[in-house]
Amino acid sequence: MVQPRxxxxxxxVAVVLGPLQSRAQQVQLxxxxxxxxxxxxxxxKRSIERLRLSLALQAxxxxxxxxxxxxxxxxxxxxxxxxxxxxxxxxxxxxxxxDRPAGRHQAAATIANLQVAGLIPPSALQPLIREVGSLPxxxxxxxxxxxxxxxxxxxxRALLRGAxxxxxxxxREIAETIGLGRLIPLEVQIESGFRPVPMALKxxxxxxxxxFDPKELPQPTDRLTVLVKFCAR
Numbered sequence: 079m080v081q082p083r084x085x086x087x088x089x090x091v092a093v094v095l096g097p098l099q100s101r102a103q104q105v106q107l108x109x110x111x112x113x114x115x116x117x118x119x120x121x122x123k124r125s126i127e128r129l130r131l132s133l134a135l136q137a138x139x140x141x142x143x144x145x146x147x148x149x150x151x152x153x154x155x156x157x158x159x160x161x162x163x164x165x166x167x168x169x170x171x172x173x174x175x176x177d178r179p180a181g182r183h184q185a186a187a188t189i190a191n192l193q194v195a196g197l198i199p200p201s202a203l204q205p206l207i208r209e210v211g212s213l214p215x216x217x218x219x220x221x222x223x224x225x226x227x228x229x230x231x232x233x234x235r236a237l238l239r240g241a242x243x244x245x246x247x248x249x250r251e252i253a254e255t256i257g258l259g260r261l262i263p264l265e266v267q268i269e270s271g272f273r274p275v276p277m278a279l280k281x282x283x284x285x286x287x288x289x290f291d292p293k294e295l296p297q298p299t300d301r302l303t304v305l306v307k308f309c310a311r
Contacts, residue, residue, distance in 0.1 A: 109264065109309035114252055117269070118245030118304050120237045123297040124225035128166075128197045131206060132219040136191040142175050145190035149173055152215045156194060159210045163202040169195045197224065200292035223298040237302035242266065245306040258310040265307040 135156060137149035153170065160168065171193040180186040198206060203221070211218045225233075249261055 111309050111311035114249045114308045114310050116245040116248040116306050118241040120240030121299050121301040122233055123299050126200050126223040127226045128224045129200055130197055130222040130224055132195040134217045136215045138187050138189050142188045145188040149190040155213055163198050163205055165196040165198050167197050203292045223295055225298050233300055241302045241304040249308045253310040260311045262309040264309055267305040269303040269305055
């Protein structure tokens with residue numbers, strides 16, 4: 079049970095802290111002038127260090143055991159081909175199966191499939207399409223260009239500076255237009271950041287020329303958007 083003196087003391091502290099917290103919030107949002115909002119954007123293209131690949135592998139047979147056995151054989155071939163491409167961080171999902179009912183032109187069967195992902199150097203893109211993509215049961219998905227992760231912090235700092243300067247420049251133009259010259263930043267909100275954009279693989283015939291050049295891949299681009307509130311005086 080709370081003693082009366084302690085209760086009185088707690089109430090007194092609450093009474094004192096309440097107005098202080100309220101005033102602190104008012105200081106953060108208070109503007110003795112004109113409130114301006116500006117959305118700043120920045121982007122930076124980066125070199126591709128590695129490509130993230132993903133593919134679906136499928137096998138079909140009369141029974142589940144046969145389909146899984148065939149899937150295992152095909153996976154061994156995919157592994158061998160990817161190892162020749164110096165694949166790193168290879169990931170293989172657990173297999174799944176489903177029964178396909180008989181149709182007018184096809185017999186009933188069991189389909190087994192799994193997913194494979196990994197990282198390869200850009201120079202391995204052409205062999206990936208030719209050698210891995212032509213293996214039985216393989217369906218390649220678009221690749222993602224990945225920059226050097228070690229430079230991520232520096233790039234993010236540069237994007238923050240660039241996006242803020244963009245917002246500041248817009249706010250200055252508005253302030254000058256309405257006859258105000260001083261800007262005080264009140265709040266900065268990061269609205270969006272970089273998201274990898276898959277790059278489609280071009281279908282290539284066996285006799286197609288010239289080969290797919292990894293240098294033609296679009297560079298991954300980091301983007302950042304901030305919303306900044308200023309008080310203009």
